[in-house]
Amino acid sequence: MARRADRLAELAASLPSAEILAADLADDSGVAAVADRIRATQDLELLVNNAGFGTKGRFWEAEGQETMHRLHVLATVSLTRAALAAMVPRRRGAVINVASVAAFTMGVGNVSYCSTKAWMAVFSEGLAAELASIGSPVRVQALCPGYTYTEFHDVMGADRSTVPARFWLDAEFVVRESLDALERGTLFVIPGAIYRWTARVLRLLPSGLRRRLAIANGRRMKRA
Numbered sequence: 517m518a519r520r521a522d523r524l525a526e527l528a529a530s531l532p533s534a535e536i537l538a539a540d541l542a543d544d545s546g547v548a549a550v551a552d553r554i555r556a557t558q559d560l561e562l563l564v565n566n567a568g569f570g571t572k573g574r575f576w577e578a579e580g581q582e583t584m585h586r587l588h589v590l591a592t593v594s595l596t597r598a599a600l601a602a603m604v605p606r607r608r609g610a611v612i613n614v615a616s617v618a619a620f621t622m623g624v625g626n627v628s629y630c631s632t633k634a635w636m637a638v639f640s641e642g643l644a645a646e647l648a649s650i651g652s653p654v655r656v657q658a659l660c661p662g663y664t665y666t667e668f669h670d671v672m673g674a675d676r677s678t679v680p681a682r683f684w685l686d687a688e689f690v691v692r693e694s695l696d697a698l699e700r701g702t703l704f705v706i707p708g709a710i711y712r713w714t715a716r717v718l719r720l721l722p723s724g725l726r727r728r729l730a731i732a733n734g735r736r737m738k739r740a
Contacts, residue, residue, distance in 0.1 A: 624734035
């Protein structure tokens with residue numbers, strides 16, 4: 517599912533078997549329509565909560581802050597709940613929540629994105645623990661990629677040239693890493709060695725130091 521029916525139809529035409537549903541997950545009626553379709557699909561094997569977007573600017577100045585929280589958080593809650601309602605009794609299925617390596621940072625100028633992705637990571641961890649506590653084989657994954665070649669940054673209006681080439685990941689590589697890790701039952705999946713190292717360091721830093729680094733970065737943004 518996605519917002520643009522024409523793009524969905526184009527993709528479906530290249531697949532051997534596909535059903536499409538056009539809906540806006542930032543809208544309550546769109547979320548309800550997708551949740552209803554999920555509940556009606558009793559043999560659903562995999563739900564991927566991938567819808568998302570970014571903004572540029574400080575929280576109180578940038579547009580789209582409430583929409584981002586509705587999309588990243590509330591839509592993920594509704595669709596995951598609808599999927600697990602059928603997966604858990606059948607003892608089959610998996611949910612992949614596409615978070616971000618930004619989940620481990622404090623993002624001055626990117627507060628809503630970092631915080632909603634951090635929520636997705638914690639939400640996934642909690643669900644995995646809850647499922648394990650009842651002995652359920654249903655799997656949950658928090659996929660935390662870094663910069664990836666998709667339309668995400670184009671829509672955001674970001675200049676890719678400001679990020680060194682070694683930090684960019686191919687979308688197919690990210691998908692392979694995710695699905696391979698899902699077979700192994702890995703909860704947190706961070707594609708790319710450079711991002712795994714970065715996330716490991718960030719997790720070890722005291723919160724006070726991470727906050728000071730975020731403040732320093734914010735001051736550099738102000739000067740720029």
